[in-house]
Amino acid sequence: GHGGGSRGREAYAKFSGAPLTVNTINNSWSTPKADVPVLISEDTVISQPAKILNFLRKQRYNADYELSAKQGADTLAYIALLEEKLLPALLHTFWVEAENYCSVTKPWFASRIPFPLSLYLPGKMSREALNRILLTRGGPPLYSLTEVEAQIYRDAKECLNLLSKRLGTSQFFFGNTPTTLDAFVFGFLAPVYKVCFPRVQLQEHLKQLTNLCRFCDDILTCYFKLTITDG
Amino acid sequence: MSLVAEAFMNQLAAAEPWPENAALYQQLKEDQILLSDNAASLAVQAFLQMCNLPVRVVCRANAEYMSPSGKVPFIHVGNQVVSELGPIVQFVKAKGHSLSDGLDEVQKAEMKAYMELVNNMLLTAELYLQWCDDVTVEEITHPRYGSPYPWPLNRILSYQKQWEIRRKMKAIGWAGKSLEQVLEDVDQCCQALSQRLGTQPYFFNKQPTELDALVFGHLFTILTTQLITDELSEKVKNYGNLTAFCRRIEQQYFEGHDKDGSAAASARSAKRSESDPDLNKIWSQIFTPECFCLAACQMPSSCKCVTHLGVQLVELMR
Numbered sequence: 275g276h277g278g279g280s281r282g283r284e285a286y287a288k289f290s291g292a293p294l295t296v297n298t299i300n301n302s303w304s305t306p307k308a309d310v311p312v313l314i315s316e317d318t319v320i321s322q323p324a325k326i327l328n329f330l331r332k333q334r335y336n337a338d339y340e341l342s343a344k345q346g347a348d349t350l351a352y353i354a355l356l357e358e359k360l361l362p363a364l365l366h367t368f369w370v371e372a373e374n375y376c377s378v379t380k381p382w383f384a385s386r387i388p389f390p391l392s393l394y395l396p397g398k399m400s401r402e403a404l405n406r407i408l409l410t411r412g413g414p415p416l417y418s419l420t421e422v423e424a425q426i427y428r429d430a431k432e433c434l435n436l437l438s439k440r441l442g443t444s445q446f447f448f449g450n451t452p453t454t455l456d457a458f459v460f461g462f463l464a465p466v467y468k469v470c471f472p473r474v475q476l477q478e479h480l481k482q483l484t485n486l487c488r489f490c491d492d493i494l495t496c497y498f499k500l501t502i503t504d505g
Numbered sequence: 506m507s508l509v510a511e512a513f514m515n516q517l518a519a520a521e522p523w524p525e526n527a528a529l530y531q532q533l534k535e536d537q538i539l540l541s542d543n544a545a546s547l548a549v550q551a552f553l554q555m556c557n558l559p560v561r562v563v564c565r566a567n568a569e570y571m572s573p574s575g576k577v578p579f580i581h582v583g584n585q586v587v588s589e590l591g592p593i594v595q596f597v598k599a600k601g602h603s604l605s606d607g608l609d610e611v612q613k614a615e616m617k618a619y620m621e622l623v624n625n626m627l628l629t630a631e632l633y634l635q636w637c638d639d640v641t642v643e644e645i646t647h648p649r650y651g652s653p654y655p656w657p658l659n660r661i662l663s664y665q666k667q668w669e670i671r672r673k674m675k676a677i678g679w680a681g682k683s684l685e686q687v688l689e690d691v692d693q694c695c696q697a698l699s700q701r702l703g704t705q706p707y708f709f710n711k712q713p714t715e716l717d718a719l720v721f722g723h724l725f726t727i728l729t730t731q732l733i734t735d736e737l738s739e740k741v742k743n744y745g746n747l748t749a750f751c752r753r754i755e756q757q758y759f760e761g762h763d764k765d766g767s768a769a770a771s772a773r774s775a776k777r778s779e780s781d782p783d784l785n786k787i788w789s790q791i792f793t794p795e796c797f798c799l800a801a802c803q804m805p806s807s808c809k810c811v812t813h814l815g816v817q818l819v820e821l822m823r
Contacts, residue, residue: 347697351618354625406676414575436614 349455363430369403373472438483541631546578548722554758566653604714626694636670699744
C-alpha cells in the first residue's frame with residue numbers, strides 16, 4: 275500500500291531479527307484492499323500492519339519484550355495518533371496531490387507490479403485515497419477540497435511536532451532499543467523524509483524537526499544497509 | 506475552520522466571560538439519542554463540570570442539523586456556537602479555562618495520543634455496532650434515530666445516515682470486520698486505557714483532564730446502555746480500575762445535580778420488558794457493584810442494584 279505501511283513492517287522485521295524477504299506480489303487481484311506488500315508465511319496471507327506485527331509476535335520474533343504494560347498501551351495510543359492525524363496528509367502527498375502522483379508515485383508503483391495491473395491499480399488507489407480523506411475528514415464546516423487539504427496538513431504538522439516532543443533527545447521512543455512504535459513511526463516518516471516529491475510542504479516541516487530526521491537516519495543506516503533515495 | 510477564522514473566534518471568545526445561560530444541545534434523551542452521540546455529549550458535559558463551568562442540557566430532535574459541523578453535542582455560549590469536544594476544549598481555553606495547562610510537553614503529546622486512541626477505536630466500534638450490525642440496526646438504531654419524525658421521513662433519514670456511516674467504515678477498512686473482531690478491538694483499547702490508568706485516580710494523576718472526560722463519556726455510556734447483548738459492556742467490566750474510574754467521576758461531578766445534567770442519561774433499549782416485576786423476585790436479586798445508574802435511570806426493570814430495587818418498590822406501591 276502507501277509507503278508508510280510497508281516500510282514500517284520491514285523495519286519491524288529487521289529490528290527483531292526475523293528473516294525477511296520482500297516478495298513482489300503477482301496476484302494483487304486477490305488481495306482484499308490492494309494493500310501490497312503482504313507478509314506470506316506458509317500459506318497464511320496477512321496484509322494489515324497491526325496484524326502483521328501480531329503475527330510476528332506470535333512467531334516469537336518480538337521487539338517488545340522489554341516494554342512495560344504502560345509502554346505497550348502508549349504504543350497503541352501513538353499508533354492511533356499517527357493513523358488519525360498523519361495518515362490523511364501522507365495519503366494526500368502520495369496519491370492525491372496531482373504533481374506528486376503523476377511524476378513520482380504512479381511511475382514508481384506501476385514499475386513494481388505486473389502489467390496489466392499497472393494500468394488499473396494506481397488509479398484505483400488514488401481514488402480510494404481521496405475517498406478516504408473526504409469521508410473521514412471532509413464534511414461541514416469544511417466545504418471544499420482546499421479547506422480539507424489545509425486542515426489535514428495542519429493536523430499532520432501538529433502530529434509531527436508532538437512526535438518530536440515525545441522523542442526528545444532519546445535514541446528511540448522507549449530508550450535505547452527499537453520497538454514496535456519505532457517501526458511504525460519510521461514507516462510513516464521515512465517516505466516523507468526521503469522521497470523527492472515536487473510538492474514538499476510536509477517534508478520541509480519534517481526537516482525542521484532535527485531529532486526526527488536523526489531518528490530516521492539512524493534507522494536507515496543501522497538497519498537498512500543501503501540509503502534509500504527514492505520510494 | 507481556517508486559521509484566520511479560528512484566530513478571530515479565539516479573540517471573540519476571550520472577550521467575554523462565561524455566561525450563566527450557556528446551553529448544550531443534544532438529541533432527545535429518552536427516545537432518540539444513540540450510544541455514540543450520548544457518549545460524546547457526556548464527555549463534553551464532564552469536561553465542562555471539571556472546569557466548573559455551568560451549562561444546561563437542552564434536548565432537541567434536530568440537534569444534529571443545528572450543529573455547525575453536523576455532529577453533536579454543540580454548545581451555545583453568548584452568541585457563539587461550537588461543536589465537538591476538540592473545538593470546545595479550544596474555545597474554553599480561549600476563555601482562560603484549561604485542564605491540561607499543568608502538563609509538560611511530553612504529557613500533552615501523550616494525552617492527545619490517548620484521545621485519538623479513544624476516537625480511533627472506541628468511537629468507531631460504537632458506530633460499527635450501531636450502524637453495521639444488522640440486528641442492532643433493525644431493533645434499536647432505526648426505531649430510535651427517526652423516532653421524532655413521521656413515516657416515511659423517519660425511515661429515509663435513518664437509511665441515509667446508515668449509508669453514510671457504512672461508506673465511511675468501508676473507506677477505513679472496518680466494513681470487512683466481524684462483530685467478534687470489533688469487540689476484540691474494544692478489548693484491546695480498554696486494556697491499553699486500563700494499563701495507562703493503573704492505580705491512579707485520573708490519567709494524569711491528581712487532576713482530571715479532557716482525556717478523563719472523554720474516556721468517562723464513552724465508558725460510562727457503554728456500561729449503562731442496554732443493547733441487544735451485554736458483550737460490549739462486558740468488555741469494559743473486565744477492567745476493574747476502569748469501572749471504578751467511571752464511578753469516581755460520576756460521584757464527583759454528577760451526583761446531586763438535577764435530572765437534566767445527570768450522567769444517568771442512558772439510551773433505553775426499544776425492547777424494554779413490559780411485565781410488572783414480581784415483588785419476591787426483586788428482593789431476591791442481589792446488589793451488583795457494577796451498576797452506576799442513579800435513581801433517575803430509565804431502565805429500573807433490568808438493573809439489579811439497591812437504588813433500583815427501591816425505585817421499583819416505590820412504583821409498585823403506588
